[in-house]
Amino acid sequence: MGSIQKGEDSSEFGSSVIQDVWLCDTLEKAEAFIASPHHASSSSDEGGRYKIKMQNYVGGSFTEPPSTSTTTATATSQYIDAVDPKTGKTFGQVPISSADEVEHALRAATDAFGPWSTTPAAARSKHLQRVAQLIQEHRELFAVWESIDQGKTLERARVEVDRAVSNFKVPQLRTAARVVDGANILTYEHRSPAGVFALISPWNMPLYLLTWKMAPCLAFGCTAVAKPSEVTSMTAFLLCEVFRRAGLPAGTMNVVFGDGATTGSALVRSPLVRGGVSFTGGTATGIQIRRDTADQIYKHLSLELGGKNPTLVFGDVEMDKAVQTAAMAAFENQGEICLCGSRIYVQSSIYDDFVAAFTAYVQANYKCGERVGAHLPLPLHREAPARGPGRRLLDPPTILTDVRPGSRLLQDEIFGPVATISRFATEDEAVRLANDNPNGLAAVLLTRDGARMRRVGERLEAGLVWVNCWLVRELGTPFGGMKSSGTGREGGEYSRDVFTHVRTLHMPLQ
Ligand code: NDP
Numbered sequence: 001m002g003s004i005q006k007g008e009d010s011s012e013f014g015s016s017v018i019q020d021v022w023l024c025d026t027l028e029k030a031e032a033f034i035a036s037p038h039h040a041s042s043s044s045d046e047g048g049r050y051k052i053k054m055q056n057y058v059g060g061s062f063t064e065p066p067s068t069s070t071t072t073a074t075a076t077s078q079y080i081d082a083v084d085p086k087t088g089k090t091f092g093q094v095p096i097s098s099a100d101e102v103e104h105a106l107r108a109a110t111d112a113f114g115p116w117s118t119t120p121a122a123a124r125s126k127h128l129q130r131v132a133q134l135i136q137e138h139r140e141l142f143a144v145w146e147s148i149d150q151g152k153t154l155e156r157a158r159v160e161v162d163r164a165v166s167n168f169k170v171p172q173l174r175t176a177a178r179v180v181d182g183a184n185i186l187t188y189e190h191r192s193p194a195g196v197f198a199l200i201s202p203w204n205m206p207l208y209l210l211t212w213k214m215a216p217c218l219a220f221g222c223t224a225v226a227k228p229s230e231v232t233s234m235t236a237f238l239l240c241e242v243f244r245r246a247g248l249p250a251g252t253m254n255v256v257f258g259d260g261a262t263t264g265s266a267l268v269r270s271p272l273v274r275g276g277v278s279f280t281g282g283t284a285t286g287i288q289i290r291r292d293t294a295d296q297i298y299k300h301l302s303l304e305l306g307g308k309n310p311t312l313v314f315g316d317v318e319m320d321k322a323v324q325t326a327a328m329a330a331f332e333n334q335g336e337i338c339l340c341g342s343r344i345y346v347q348s349s350i351y352d353d354f355v356a357a358f359t360a361y362v363q364a365n366y367k368c369g370e371r372v373g374a375h376l377p378l379p380l381h382r383e384a385p386a387r388g389p390g391r392r393l394l395d396p397p398t399i400l401t402d403v404r405p406g407s408r409l410l411q412d413e414i415f416g417p418v419a420t421i422s423r424f425a426t427e428d429e430a431v432r433l434a435n436d437n438p439n440g441l442a443a444v445l446l447t448r449d450g451a452r453m454r455r456v457g458e459r460l461e462a463g464l465v466w467v468n469c470w471l472v473r474e475l476g477t478p479f480g481g482m483k484s485s486g487t488g489r490e491g492g493e494y495s496r497d498v499f500t501h502v503r504t505l506h507m508p509l510q
Helices: 016-021 027-034 099-117 121-137 139-150 154-167 206-219 234-245 260-269 283-292 319-335 348-365 378-383 427-435 450-457 492-499
Strands: 050-053 079-084 089-095 177-180 185-193 196-200 223-227 253-255 276-280 300-304 309-313 341-347 398-401 418-424 442-446 464-467 500-508
Touching: 016 050, 016 234, 027 050, 027 139, 050 079, 079 139, 099 185, 099 196, 099 223, 099 253, 099 260, 121 139, 121 154, 121 206, 121 234, 139 154, 139 206, 139 234, 154 206, 196 206, 196 260, 206 223, 206 234, 206 253, 206 276, 206 492, 223 260, 234 253, 260 283, 276 283, 276 492, 283 300, 300 492, 309 319, 309 427, 319 341, 319 348, 319 418, 319 442, 341 348, 341 427, 341 442, 348 398, 348 418, 418 427, 427 450, 442 450, 450 464, 492 500
Parallel strands: 050 089, 196 223, 196 276, 223 253, 276 300, 309 341, 309 442, 341 418, 398 418, 442 464
Antiparallel strands: 079 089, 177 185, 185 500
């Protein structure tokens, strides 16, 4: 374990920590490696278990962790544990980067912005394709560590690694030119990269959501400092080695590790972030970021926030298919996807049959440790955000019926394997109940009536509506929420509004 294989030597690795981890591409290898005696480049717990000490990636290099003797008030002086929520065991340490370290990374991104923003889009795209290819080649490595770090099943982790690869296929910019009627003036849109960005992502789909921001940011000519969630930083650490191997120019994409209060906050507030902030996470954090950047009006803000999404089940559905779709929407990735349909509303005519079929299906198919990964027990969902070391492999998902209208269970995002089932009588009531929530991220509509698909679908206050399906996405379509679920849209060409400035030029035709 950790040995160099044929064709690879230590100079091939950006850091000795990465070198140790890089070959652990099965759960067995990774677990044996973590349990092995400590290595010089790591620290270890009392039992001598290896702890992977993650390092920031700045200016194309991994930064050396400061030694205790050189630690100053401004250098990293703290680490927090990276924990496998399935076992509760610590496998790594994540640095809490200071404001100075954030600024150091932002200076690297600022220096890189000039050359990168003027690099032809086709050349930038080649770099991204190389990154995609390397993630693809190391698919199992990323999936294994995502599963260990986040607690999701290996199968689910593989799906997200594949999505991360797809993220790097960003379309090139198109522009429209028109002639001003009667004036003989040609007018066209000119787009230019907006500047240095702060990219901040949550803990639930770490690699996928981080690359969702990184790829268009780079494709549209911006540079960035990214901060993954400190709860799930491991695949971002591995991704830095991919950037290095792909030959991504130094400073174009930098990664600093740390918590929101110290590292994230310093990052979004910094005046060196000239382009803007692309953030995915909870609504409360989104509000805080808006406050923290309020007087820096030039910053573009893209906020992809929380959801409490309805699933509407009409009386005309084919029961088996409706049950499967509603269950997947509620409990995929333990309900820890912002798009999960956790409020299920069923038409009265089939309510009892649906509840019975749904309960039986979930009990049979969503077993913990199989399709359901680590999560928090229900009482804790009420007390604490469902994240971090407190998550464990627990009982199957929770289904709640007869919930009092107005209950917080119908209003607040739980972000775990908990779904409510309530009833409605008419189409109007279904729409009213679905929209009775401060969030507006996604909605699922289950019906066989073609006219209703549009009639109801177009009245739902949600940025994404799925009819008789869920989570099927063409990654170039606009993604984002209404109401408290955020502002701005990202995805394919829509991301260009986040990452570019637009100016409209007018010039004579003759
Ligand atoms: P948080 O809002 O707690 O954290 C998101 C990120 O923001 C983390 O990297 C966090 O750092 C960082 N952060 C926290 N405080 C600040 C701050 N003051 N300034 C800058 N950064 C900060 O969300 P979670 O990680 O708990 O993720 C779950 C939430 O994300 C749910 O509400 C879910 O619905 C939402 N989400 C939305 C999606 C969407 O596309 N709309 C997709 C996926 C999730 P750290 O964790 O290191 O403290």
